[in-house]
Structures are given as structure tokens and as C-alpha cells.
Amino acid sequence: MTNYLTQISIFISVYLLLAISQNLVLGFGGLFSIAQAALYGVGAYTAALLVLRLHAPFPLDLVGAFVLSCAIGAVLAGLLVRLRADLIIIATLALQLVFSAVFRNWNAVTGGSYGTYGIPRPTIFGAPLAGLAPFAVYAALVALVAFAAALAVARSPFGLAVRGQREDAVLAEALGHHAARERTLMFVLAAGIAGIGGAVYAQFVGYVDPSSFDVNQSLSIITIVVVGGLGNLWGTLGAAVILTFLPQLLLLIPATSNAAAQLQLLLYGVILVAIVRFWPNGLIPEQPSVRAPRRPRPVSVVNAAAEAQALDRLDAVAIERLASPAPTVRLENLAKSFGGVRAVAGVSFAIEPGCVTALIGPNGAGKTTLFNLTCGLLRPDEGRVFFGVRETTHAPQYEVARLGVTRTFQDVRIFPRLTALENLVFALSTAAYAPKGGLRERAFATLVSLGLDDHADEPADRLSYAQQKLLMMGIVFARADPIVFLDEIAAGLDHHSVHAFARLVRRLAASGRTVCLVEHNLGFVWEAADTVMVLDAGGIIATGPPAAIQADARVVEIYFGQGSTLVRP
């Protein structure tokens, strides 16, 4: 019985390694990979062949398995990270099948479907791990080291960056994160951990054959991770233990041999369905990587009055003057077509620092496209973009962001499943102009000034609409970038809040910053803008101070309609 339990504990260690790998990729990184068993196999064969053919001493087999599975993981990541989520599932399934076929048929190396036999147990510091118990301790130690390392990664800024890109890769890049690279790194690290799992498995059972590394194995690892909780390593630990024990416990069910096997499978299935039905987020849901430095005050009732005035808090936020003026943003003859439709047709202008420039125009006039071209989300077909003397025409979003540019997106765009505090830490971690270090403290200070400190540890999607808008503006404040692009921030706000935003925009400009707006709320534009540019059908048809634009007959016709005087300034 003891031997039996010891053996199970070794399998738990191996499964834990695999499940950690899967959770880093799927839970944290958001890549639905069905190919982790392939990487597990790579580790197992590598360790086996290093020992059998090259007589590599411990820990070279482990290191070799780690390195080679990382390398193969890097190649796979290169194929995968830019794919859409649903295509990643198909692609990894296909890759898993390819690896299985290679394991089964590359007879000279893997031993084909017969496998590779006679792998000796490792000798550690001269002591062979012949007994079951010492090996169990060794396996547990390897698994726990990997677990601790994964925990450290999950809590690091890198872990937060990976979760952020999972939520919204475009937003992550707009905030200066190289999302594809972060995702690749996470995939490579996870591949290495799966490889180590394979090596420990090979050392233990003494033979490797392709059936251990097939798609079914991938699916059972995914099961462990989903049951334990995506994005939570402690849940993975718990689920690895429970789900390895469960089939063994079910073996104890007395039944005639034939029926017993069926009954066990049936029960296993029922238990899994029950778990996902009643704990859809897994045994332990994802936890924030940073927490507020102090506990929230209890909020007993939603105070509608406070909610209505929430955006007044914008007035309380201090905006530091820029030491040197922001660079001028220049667009030269910018053009972009989508499938034959010229969305932006040769636009040139300069946005001067210390001014608020507003872009208005009918829906579909190309305003947001112009923002996207300027900030690097889209590449222009023609023309050039300059920030000061630096040309950014072909620079990706994250590079433009690191020059000191913050842009917001239409409506509310934040990371829904990161907490309010994490949203700000994420935005601050790549900020060019904010002081370095003390990320959590500065992020929390921003929340305090916005009156959101009691919600610091709440997922952003549980905040009210006004609070989410505040949080989005908190990102702008915290980064303190000299250039700010705001896309329809006044949409969905009552006029009281619109005035609060207008005052804010004026203060940003007064501090020496460059502010560019896209906006439909004309009251807001008249109150906030120094210069108004009217865009229609991809071209600028009028530029001037608000008063001149209001009087422009052509603008009135295509944009304002009959009774624009009623719109309150």
C-alpha cells in the first residue's frame, strides 16, 4: 500500500509539472494549446536518449530536456502567437498529431511505436535513486521548484503583462507592451516546464513510448487546469492531486471486473461535469498579482449621488507641468484604403504642443482611422508620421506608446478581468515619462485621487460605467505622457460629466501637453478645443477655432444639421 501511494505521488509530481505548463499557456497567456503533451514527449525522449546514447550524467538529461523543449516551444510559438484564438486550437491540435506521428514512426531515434526501453534511474551526487521513496522525494522537489518559479513569474510584472495581453492585445500594445513577444516568452517557458515533466517521467518509468504523449494526454492536462482554475497555480496543484487520486479511488468500487471499468469511467465523467457546472471558474479562481496596500473601507450601498458626481474627481487630480514642451505631431499626406474605399485620403497637419486639437466629422469620415494610423495600430499606404524629429510611419503601436503617447479607445476600453489596481500597474510599467519604481504605490495613489481606492482590488468589469471611465482616465494621468489622443471620451456621459472632462482636457493642455480629440459631443468640443478640424470622406474640409467652424456653412450642412444652436456650449 505504501509503495502504491508513493507511486501515485510521483505521478502527481509529473502531472503537476504538465499542468503548470498548461496553465501558464492557457490560463495566463490565453493561448488554447492542445500540444502540451507533444512538448512533454520531447522532454521525455530527449532525456531518455541523452542517457541511453550519450550516457549523460544527471542533471544533464534534465537540462537537455528543458533546453530542447524550450527551443521547440520557441519554433511553435513563432507559428502560433499571431493566430486568432480559434485557429490556435486547430493549429496546436494539428501540431500535436504531427508530433505523435513523429514519435511513432521515427524508428531510428524514438524506437517507433515500440518505444525506447531501459532508461536507468538517475544517480544524484553518487547516490542512485533506486528506491521508490527517494525518487518520489526527488520528483516532488523538481515539481515544487517549478511550481515556485511559476508562482514567481505569475506575480511578476511579466505575469501581469501576459494576462493583460490575454485580455486585450491591442490595448496592451497601445500601452507600450510588446504583446506578441510576451506571449512567446510565456509559451517557451511553459514548453520547458513540460519538457522537464517528460524527463522526470522517463527517469521514473524507465521507458518511453508514443502512447504517453498523445492528444488524450493533452486533454487530461487541460482538464486538470480547468478544474483547478485558469490562471491560478494553487488550484492547479489541488486539481493535480485530486484528479490523479480520483481514478485510483474509483478502482476501490467493488464490481464485477467488466462493469467496474465502465462504472469508473462513468463516475469520473460525472464528477468532472459536476465540477465545471458548479465551479465554472475552477476550484480556486484567478487572483490579482498585486493588491492594494490597505484594505477597502466597507461600501454598504451604492450611493447614486456619489455616482453622479464621480467624474468631478477629475478636477482633484494633480497634473504636473512638463519640463520640456511636448514634440509636435506631424502628419504628411497620410492615406489609407480599405478594400478600395479611401478611408483617409491625403491628410496633412501638425498638432502643436500645449493645444487641444479636435477632429470632428460624420461617422465614417476617417477620424478613428487617422488616430490608428498616427498611433501605429494601422500602417498608412502613403505618407509619413513624425513625433518631433522621429519618424514613426512604420513603427508598431508599442514603440509609438513608448515615445510618450497615450491613446484611449472609443467607449470604455480597459482590461476587464484585471483589477483596477492591476490596470494601472500594467499601464505604468511601460510608461516613458512616469518615474520608475514603486509601481504599486503610484498606481494606488492615482486610484486614491480618483476616489477609486476602495475598488482597487475589484476586477475592472465590476466597476460602474462612470468608474470605468475614471479608471481609463487614470491610465492617462498615471502615465503622464506629453501626447494624449482621446477617442470619443465624452460619449455616454451626461452634461455634468462632460464639463468635468472639458476642464480636464484644458488642464492637460495648460501643462504643456499635446491633446488630440475625436468627438461627436459638440458642446464638449466648443468648450475644450483650441483648433477644430472637420474631416469628411477622408479629407480635411475645414480647420479653425471653434467660432469659425460653427459659422462655416459647409460644415453645418454635412455635419451639424439644422438646429445645432440648441446644443449647449
Place this chain on the structure above:
Amino acid sequence: MAKAVLSSVLDVGALHAGYGRGKTVLHGVDLHVAHGELALLMGHNGAGKTTLLRTIFGELRETAGDVRFLGEPLRGSSAERVRRGISYTAGGRAVFAGLTVEENLAIAASVVETDARRVAERRALVLDVFPQLGERLRAVAGGLSGGQQRMLAVSMAVMQEPRLLLLDEPSLGLAPVLVERLYRSIAEIRRRLGLAVLVVEQTINPAMLAADHVSVLRMGVVVFRGGEDALHDSERLWSML
């Protein structure tokens, strides 16, 4: 009295609703919309406008008070309410982005009407009121401009042959000239189908003056109700928001 009940489409009385314990948003709302009326409901952020629409539509359950539709108490799921004649257009781009304009319209209609001839009639009416959609029937909805998506969302609601149309901030994110056009179309639909419309807004656009009456919601209570005079006194309306 009997006549008043008959001509009334929507009667909301002392309605309390919200998001669970301690998160009550509506604190006794009273609101009435009569047959063929365009009712405007305004209020600040967080006043409870969307909560009210969602409660009428059955997405949220009232904790006290009642909602009556055509004189009958309103119960059951949102789907049942659609079949009874209430359609709701949520804020934002409430369309199936991956389907074509034509498919979006067909799906909306299929919930309430299986008679192909009547669906075709209704479709012809919608395309008559929103000719821009007729030009793009085969286009994927996600590829339409923001204004066209809004028109499609309203059209989908109209395809369901409602007696009462609930619209959540249809003007959001639209150029002023488009807001005007959209409200003209809404007025046209109302005239031709004789349905009642309840629109929620928080900015005042001249196009909205076509409404029959306006109510102002503040902190979960209707604090003002007025007719044509109130609608034209925009200074006073602004001051209440």
C-alpha cells in the same frame, strides 16, 4: 377609467429594481407611455435609465412595484416579452457583427413571425424608412459605419412587430446630422405602425423635440415630467440633468 387603461401601453408604478442587496438603483419609478406616443426619458450617468429599460424588458427582476403592458402585469423572460410585443435595442452596436444586414433582419423577425409574406412586408417597410440599409443588404453588419449599425439595430427591433419599442441612447456616438436622420426615421416608423416608443437619452439634440413628453430620472426617481413646453425649454431641462 376603462378607456385610459386601454390606451395605455406601458405603466410603470412605484418600481424598485437593481443589482441585488444594497445595490438598488430604482427607488420607486412611475412612468406611463400611451399608445403611439414617443416618450423621452433623460437622466445623468447612473440615474437608472438603462436599469429601468432592462427591468421593463425582463432582464432584471423588480424588487417592488409593478410593470404593466397593455393593462396586464408583465412577467416572464425577455423572450416572452418580445413575443408579447416589446422590443429592446440596447446601447452600443447591438447587431450580430458577423452576419449580413439581411441575416440580421431575418433573425430578428424569426422570433415572432413565421409567415414569409408578413416578414417581407415588414422588411420592405424597414428598408423604406432606412434606405441606406437596402443598399447594403449583403454587407456584413460589423463592416457598417457606426451610424448604419445603429439603424440596423433599430430596424431589427422593428422587425419584431412590437407594440412598444425601447431604445437605449440611440444617439450615442453619432454625428449630429445622423441623430437627426435617425429620429426622423423613428418618427416615421411610429407614424406608420402606430407603436409606442420609449427612448432614453442623456444629451439633448433638437431632433428629440419630436417627443410627446419628457421625464427626468435622477438617482432612481422620476423628478420631472413635462410635455411640449418642457421639451422646448432646453435650459430648464439641462439644469435638471
